[in-house]
Amino acid sequence: MKNTARQNLQQKRPFFFFAFFFNFMIWSWWTLDGVVSDPQTNLVKLWCDNEGDIDGSIMKEILNETLRELRAQIKDRSKRFATAQAVKSSIPVYALFQCRNYLSVADCLSCFDVAAVNIRNCSARAYGGRLVYDGCFLRYESSQIFDWASESWNNIVCGNQTIKDSPDLASTVQQVINNLDIATPRIPGFYVATKTPVPNSNGLNIYGLGQCVDTVSQAGCQTCMDIALAHFKTCLTNTDAKSYDIGCFMRYSTTAFFADNQTTDISRFLLKHAGSSNKGP
Known part of the structure; x- marks a missing residue:
């Protein structure tokens, strides 16, 4: 009798597994709107x-x-x-x-x-x-500081991996964060995401992000990004770094942390900035 019960249970296991897996997949699809979940809670x-x-x-x-x-x-x-x-x-x-x-x-x-x-x-x-x-x-x-852009709390976290003897990486990172500094305060919504290839690197890319809090002014966003930019001098050969402040966040990484189709076209903001910089006094 026990053997018969055990055999019945073994026969039902594939069905139970399939039902659980199917329900889990339906729940995941419904919960995550059909995309792979990654809330990035590091x-x-x-x-x-x-x-x-x-x-x-x-x-x-x-x-x-x-x-x-x-x-x-x-x-x-x-x-x-x-x-x-x-x-x-x-x-x-x-x-x-x-x-x-x-x-x-x-x-x-x-x-x-x-x-x-x-x-x-x-x-x-x-x-x-x-x-x-x-x-x-x-x-x-306990006080209204929605429009505050920066304070002494700001800092940077450098990744724990470095790429030695890579001047191309350092120069590309510098280019990326400079572009974030220029474009983020000028683009509507104060948000920029870019992907930039590293020369002579066999396919290495730098993914960059700049974002300011919606309630700060353009001048406040620029101040916050300028401070973030200065922080990155200590991390240029690291594979990842993040600078944070009360009013903004800047990050770069050699590992993709957003999809390629989510990048921002900032070329006109860079051209406009270059044009204004080239004007005489």
Whole structure:
């Protein structure tokens, strides 16, 4: 009798496996809008403001409210950026979220969900917190700083791999980040993604990204990108580097982190800049 039951179970296993696999594939397709998921939640930086005399329970309640509002906005397929604010018992919270434009809506939401959980690593009595991932940026503050472009918090993270004796790599990286610095503040939406081949490298490319927060001014975006550009001097022979600030994010990598069809044509912005630079006083 036991052998018969075991045989029946073995016969049903392929069906159970197929049913599970089929349901999982349907769920994945529906959840991820038919694309491979990659929310790019590699942590770049977590920063928490100092603790104060804030009521932690009230702060937690307000933060929950603003995070729910941010997520509701991001869920709208037209958005990659959102702000929210709330006040309770005279305690204000101003929150901001932005994901990279190349992420799908599902991946943008996934990046937000990871950030919303991990931002709570800051104390409930902290005046603010900021989280930077490869794919998104979340911050909350007790003061309205949506238009702030830069502050001393900015820094750079160089990749742990280098390419030695590669002047072509260094010069191409310099060209890429210079182009990002020029184009990002001038293009509508403050977002640029480029792919640039490295000469004499057997197919090596530099993928570059520049992005400013939607609520900063063009001048603020330029200031933020200029600071990011200066940081990259220490990383030019690394295969990857990321510079972050309160108002912008710049990255390059020899590994593709967005699809080739998601690059930005910045040629007219570079030509316009070159033309204005060549004009006499």
